């Protein structure tokens with residue numbers, strides 16, 4: 001039980017966002033304490049909107065402040081499209097969150113893909129991996145980059161990042177970042193953090209909301225079925241926390257915990 005992923009369920013997205021804010025601030029402080037920065041990997045999809053709701057809310061007090069200047073943001077996955085394209089995860093995060101950080105506030109560092117190599121997804125992945133090497137390995141000499149936090153989404157098929165059910169990429173053990181040319185969800189050409197990188201993160205938070213997720217949540221939490229989200233749960237246990245609304249876990253028989261830090 002103690003080793004299992006934490007499932008936190010909230011009556012509304014508003015209450016979820018408030019709890020997520022506390023969790024993020026706690027992860028931020030641990031990261032800054034550990035190495036002076038907060039290294040976080042962010043997903044696209046429905047996540048950036050809820051993330052923005054959590055982070056753009058006014059701080060309750062000094063201890064609740066988002067220290068944007070210490071945030072180093074990477075993408076858990078990205079689509080091989082220009083950064084100004086509506087399908088770009090960067091574009092989405094910028095629109096929902098980054099553009100709304102109040103003027104005059106120190107800005108986070110954001111690591112985007114290299115748009116000059118969009119035609120070659122292997123090169124795109126290699127260059128993003130190099131950005132990770134520059135940021136993590138040069139400092140820590142680590143075999144894998146260890147994020148302070150990964151913020152993940154859960155697709156209705158159980159995918160996370162661009163790691164899809166049954167895809168050969170789930171068996172990747174060497175690369176930190178891999179290309180994918182046949183994503184079942186459009187657009188097909190993408191790059192993604194690999195499973196070993198995902199599961200080595202200090203902490204991981206999934207955000208899943210809405211009744212459209214309840215069937216896949218049952219599969220993930222009751223049966224696993226080798227789904228990418230379930231593989232992450234199994235590999236990370238209590239380092240992994242799910243922030244969901246009640247609609248997303250209606251009928252899911254898995255112990256929900258009261259949220260606490």
Ligand SMILES: O=C1O[C@H](COP(=O)(O)O)[C@@H](O)[C@H](O)[C@H]1O
Pocket residue numbers: 042043044045046047076077078089152153154155156159160161162185
């Ligand atoms: O394609 C993607 O989908 C997943 C899940 O998206 P959601 O809209 O169901 O939350 C997302 O986490 C990933 O970053 C994105 O590229």
